[in-house]
Amino acid sequence: MLDLHTLPLTSVTGVGPQKAKELAALGITSVADLLFYFPFRYEDYRIRDLAETADGEKVTLLAKVVGMPVLQHFGRRKSRITCKMTADSLMITAAWFNQPFLRERLVPGLELTITGKWDARRRQMTVSETEFPGSRKAQGGTVQPVYSVGGPITQKWIRKVIGQALTQYAPAIPEMVPAEIAAQRGMIPRREAVIEIHQPSGTKQGALARECLVYEELFMFQLKLQAYRAVSRNRKDGVAMKFDMEEVRRFVRELPFTLTASQKQVIAEILRDLQAPSSMNRLLQGDVGSGKTVVAAVSLYAAVRAGHQGALMVPTEILAEQHARSLTRMFEPYGITVGLLTGSLTDKRRRDMIASMRMGLIDVVVGTHALIQEDVEYRSLGLVVTDEQHRFGVQQRSVLRHKGFNPDVLTMTATPIPRTLAITAFGDMDVSTLRELPGGRKPIETYWVKHDKMERVIGFIQRELGEGRQAYVICPLIEESEKLDVQNAIDVHQQLCAVLPPEKVGLLHGRMPAAEKDDVMRRYAAGELGLLVSTTVIEVGVDVPNATLMIIYDADRFGLSQLHQLRGRVGRGSHQSYCILIADPKSETGRERMKAMTETNDGFEISRRDLELRGPGDFFGTKQSGLPEFRLADMVADFETLEQARDDAAQLLAQDDFWVRPEYAALVRYLKQEGILGTGILD
Numbered sequence: 001m002l003d004l005h006t007l008p009l010t011s012v013t014g015v016g017p018q019k020a021k022e023l024a025a026l027g028i029t030s031v032a033d034l035l036f037y038f039p040f041r042y043e044d045y046r047i048r049d050l051a052e053t054a055d056g057e058k059v060t061l062l063a064k065v066v067g068m069p070v071l072q073h074f075g076r077r078k079s080r081i082t083c084k085m086t087a088d089s090l091m092i093t094a095a096w097f098n099q100p101f102l103r104e105r106l107v108p109g110l111e112l113t114i115t116g117k118w119d120a121r122r123r124q125m126t127v128s129e130t131e132f133p134g135s136r137k138a139q140g141g142t143v144q145p146v147y148s149v150g151g152p153i154t155q156k157w158i159r160k161v162i163g164q165a166l167t168q169y170a171p172a173i174p175e176m177v178p179a180e181i182a183a184q185r186g187m188i189p190r191r192e193a194v195i196e197i198h199q200p201s202g203t204k205q206g207a208l209a210r211e212c213l214v215y216e217e218l219f220m221f222q223l224k225l226q227a228y229r230a231v232s233r234n235r236k237d238g239v240a241m242k243f244d245m246e247e248v249r250r251f252v253r254e255l256p257f258t259l260t261a262s263q264k265q266v267i268a269e270i271l272r273d274l275q276a277p278s279s280m281n282r283l284l285q286g287d288v289g290s291g292k293t294v295v296a297a298v299s300l301y302a303a304v305r306a307g308h309q310g311a312l313m314v315p316t317e318i319l320a321e322q323h324a325r326s327l328t329r330m331f332e333p334y335g336i337t338v339g340l341l342t343g344s345l346t347d348k349r350r351r352d353m354i355a356s357m358r359m360g361l362i363d364v365v366v367g368t369h370a371l372i373q374e375d376v377e378y379r380s381l382g383l384v385v386t387d388e389q390h391r392f393g394v395q396q397r398s399v400l401r402h403k404g405f406n407p408d409v410l411t412m413t414a415t416p417i418p419r420t421l422a423i424t425a426f427g428d429m430d431v432s433t434l435r436e437l438p439g440g441r442k443p444i445e446t447y448w449v450k451h452d453k454m455e456r457v458i459g460f461i462q463r464e465l466g467e468g469r470q471a472y473v474i475c476p477l478i479e480e481s482e483k484l485d486v487q488n489a490i491d492v493h494q495q496l497c498a499v500l501p502p503e504k505v506g507l508l509h510g511r512m513p514a515a516e517k518d519d520v521m522r523r524y525a526a527g528e529l530g531l532l533v534s535t536t537v538i539e540v541g542v543d544v545p546n547a548t549l550m551i552i553y554d555a556d557r558f559g560l561s562q563l564h565q566l567r568g569r570v571g572r573g574s575h576q577s578y579c580i581l582i583a584d585p586k587s588e589t590g591r592e593r594m595k596a597m598t599e600t601n602d603g604f605e606i607s608r609r610d611l612e613l614r615g616p617g618d619f620f621g622t623k624q625s626g627l628p629e630f631r632l633a634d635m636v637a638d639f640e641t642l643e644q645a646r647d648d649a650a651q652l653l654a655q656d657d658f659w660v661r662p663e664y665a666a667l668v669r670y671l672k673q674e675g676i677l678g679t680g681i682l683d
């Protein structure tokens with residue numbers, strides 16, 4: 001059977017090597033790509049009644065010339081024709097700009113189709129497109145697709161070429177969704193749906209076609225995700241760790257606090273995964289302050305006891321230093337060695353660290369993404385924990401595979417994932433959730449004040465410091481310029497030094513040398529500094545339980561999840577904590593964010609609202625999101641369809657003979673192409 005994915009573009013009549021190259025720049029490299037290059041909107045040229053047209057709207061009319069056209073010139077190049085016409089038994093004026101040649105053709109009595117913007121008050125239409133009777137283009141009366149084009153590719157050309165591709169190859173578009181599911185969901189044949197999307201018939205069929213293609217897209221995506229999960233669960237190529245459970249219990253008993261029920265349960269889930277011969281791929285979500293670090297520590301402890309090394313990967317050096325310190329404190333009594341590997345080590349120290357890791361002298365290594373770079377070696381890497389990095393991708397896993405390891409992976413995040421995102425972005429993972437905060441915590445009180453209340457805010461700082469507590473001041477975020485960001489922090493630091501004992505006020509920003517940052521953080525953690533003025537470098541993970549006051553300047557510039565993360569730096573001990581948002585928001589969303597923050601402390605609720613305010617694309621920040629890109633589907637708007645697709649895919653995969661049944665051959669081939677079955681036991 002014809003494979004449209006490998007069929008070159010030049011097989012489409014009208015596409016030569018040059019045009020094929022230009023299409024490639026739009027990401028279109030095969031006939032399949034072209035057929036599935038869907039329009040992002042439509043231009044409606046259906047003829048409408050003027051009575052139903054609002055002022056300023058674009059409309060297509062069937063109109064009759066009744067007056068003589070009047071041509072006026074402005075300067076050498078500019079001109080205007082106006083002409084009286086009737087449309088829907090109304091007398092209107094139509095105006096054409098810079099098309100003087102039309103005057104000849106506008107003869108009284110002529111009926112033509114015009115498209116343009118309607119000015120209801122003056123009863124005038126500014127015509128953008130004119131169609132004379134018998135014109136071959138004949139878009140009047142139709143709905144035309146609008147594609148995203150660029151470079152030398154024009155709208156007109158791509159419409160024509162896609163039309164041509166449909167004529168030649170639509171019959172060869174294969175069905176993907178199995179017949180019984182398609183029937184259940186009332187789907188139309190895939191090839192018909194594709195044609196309808198490109199060449200809308202202007203009937204209800206259009207909505208149905210879109211639904212079918214959205215379903216198909218989500219179904220294929222879910223199938224891929226779940227097949228991947230099923231296959232990797234079945235694979236016995238992970239490390240089946242053997243450790244003495246009694247020893248792990250002892251470690252837990254010696255911790256300075258009792259674990260919450262949630263922590264215990266989550267740890268049990270993880271330990272079970274570590275013991276299993278397949279490799280773990282687990283997401284641990286828990287609100288800020290819910291105590292994820294200790295879960296990581298117990299897991300790492302077990303891995304080391306089983307004779308393996310563990311790695312803890314974090315997004316910032318500050319966090320790496322902090323985790324290295326706290327793990328060292330916990331592990332030292334057991335003779336477990338902890339190393340630190342970040343980008344700012346000197347070459348020599350880096351080489352030494354890597355050598356120690358290779359020889360197995362280091363049991364647990366903490367670091368930034370430097371941990372999985374090419375030249376890093378391990379003796380026996382058994383567990384990778386990532387903290388506050390949204391995703392440990394397939395790519396990163398394959399880097400480790402190449403080093404000869406297939407470790408268990410635990411991904412920890414404090415951005416609770418709304419359900420929609422959980423099944424799209426993280427559908428290939430098992431999920432554990434910390435549902436409670438450690439006992440004895442008081443809810444953080446959050447206030448929103450305007451800039452003119454600074455004096456009172458300073459009074460508040462003085463009071464908390466006076467009681468022996470500590471505070472953070474987060475400076476305005478200037479996204480475009482790290483330099484301005486830093487300058488802001490320096491300025492605010494200076495201002496606060498003027499009103500508070502300067503030796504108590506520390507400064508932290510991204511441009512400081514690593515050693516200096518570390519020193520400031522250490523002095524703050526030790527309580528030598530009372531107030532830390534900082535950019536958002538402390539956004540994630542920083543843990544100083546004696547800090548009770550978080551002040552955020554220009555808070556409306558931050559995203560909701562980010563604000564919640566920042567707020568999570570306080571409220572980590574038994575003292576009452578406060579968060580003060582200083583903001584004069586100019587936008588509605590800015591005000592919404594401030595309101596949400598003062599109304600709730602619940603991270604799940606915050607992330608739900610964040611998703612609403614921002615949409616899924618922005619939710620995780622741009623790059624690392626790991627979110628799939630869909631052609632048509634919108635994972636929020638099409639959420640119900642997504643759930644259906646998920647259930648259908650699960651049912652399908654649950655059939656023992658799924659992989660061998662001839663009617664699923666196309667799907668299995670697709671999964672193979674997607675690399676799902678790459679090295680598994682199933683191929």
Ligand code: ADP
Pocket residue numbers: 257258259260263286287288289290291292293294414438439541543545568572
């Ligand atoms: P997060 O989930 O935000 O990473 P941390 O792991 O930093 O939270 O924990 C927050 C604080 O709570 C730390 O100071 C930690 O020592 C403390 N903590 C963690 N678990 C418990 C517990 N079960 N009881 C009391 N304190 C705890």
Ligand code: MG
Pocket residue numbers: 292293387541
């Ligand atoms: Mg943390």
